[in-house]
Amino acid sequence: MTTVGIVGAGIAGLHLGLALRAADVDLTLYADRPPEDLAAAPLLNTVAHHHPLLERERALGVHHWPAAQFGYGAHHHWIGGARFAGRFTHPSCAVDHRLYLPRLAGDLEARGGRIEVRDVGPRDLGALAGRHDLLVIATGRGALSGLFPRRPEHSPHDAPRRLLCAGLYAGIAPAEPAAVTIGVAPGQGELLEIPMMSRHGPVTALLFENVPGGDLAVLNELSPAQDPALFRKTVLDKLREHHPATAERVLDDFALTHPSDLLQGAVTPAVREDFLPLGEDRFALALGDAHVVVDPVMGQGANIASYSAGVVAAGIAADTVYDELFCRRVARSREEVLLGASAWTNLMLDPPPWLDELWRGLAADPRRADTFTDGFDHPDRQWRLLATRRRVRAFLSG
Known part of the structure; x- marks a missing residue:
């Protein structure tokens, strides 16, 4: 019987494990901490799950937060001086991963997947490879950070382009209709306002994407645990100055829901x-953040991790030999979507001047604004629309 080892218990590892159990593949998932410990951990992310990911949840039987009840169906954009809304064909949904991941880990164990809590470092990979036909590395953190060599032709940045300050907040009136608001403060960064389900119930996630050295970078220097009043005041001041579309809906009881509901950092x-070859014709396959890391500004990280897990699971189920040929076939199968998401996100982090034509065109054409918004579901299609000025003009001219 085929046996697979998965290192990492994030969405990539769990979706792969659930898909493999559906195909009756034996697996062990190696987690660096018990999944139930995540409930008390600091905020992990503010990720939104788009329709293709939600469809995979339905297929795996883990769609515990139905988008019809907990989701949203549109984006409000404030970009380049243009204001426009775009509607999804199918809704998206955002759930705090401190709720999401432990629930899916329980599903995996209930279906016969083994979860082993242990720290895995580079020196452990050879021994683990001897226990499994294929080893999948689904974490890019800790001792395994940088295990797989960078591909410089697709990795133009060697340092973070934004400082991230993500938190869960009460006291923001929701947008009408329910939607994510994406605002751009020229020269300062972006703000994503996301309706999210959390342990507190429905809240608003604010993901500040701040340009290093800019006026908003101060948000990464303040601690709500040390001085909650100063943190609240600074967030409010910066919202009013740089992100008025959100500031105009702030209520008197605006506050961070808890000091642990904040994530400050950078990617x-x-x-x-x-x-990566491990010797004796055994291989480690990269998945999730171990393979492709994107800035969260376009909300693609968890979505492409889940997509990639589905491709890998299908490849494992369709083969019996997990050698270099297998790894290269998997690489080709998932490349267009993953590289499209990476290239599109990098374009938005360093937007060329001609993208202003796009924003003006979308503000003038609601139908194309809907197409652009639907592109968040399909990053490969989005990249084909936006990769060059010529392509943008072709998209707008129809």
């Missing part, structure tokens, strides 16, 4: 090699 976008 360096990178595309890494798909696999």
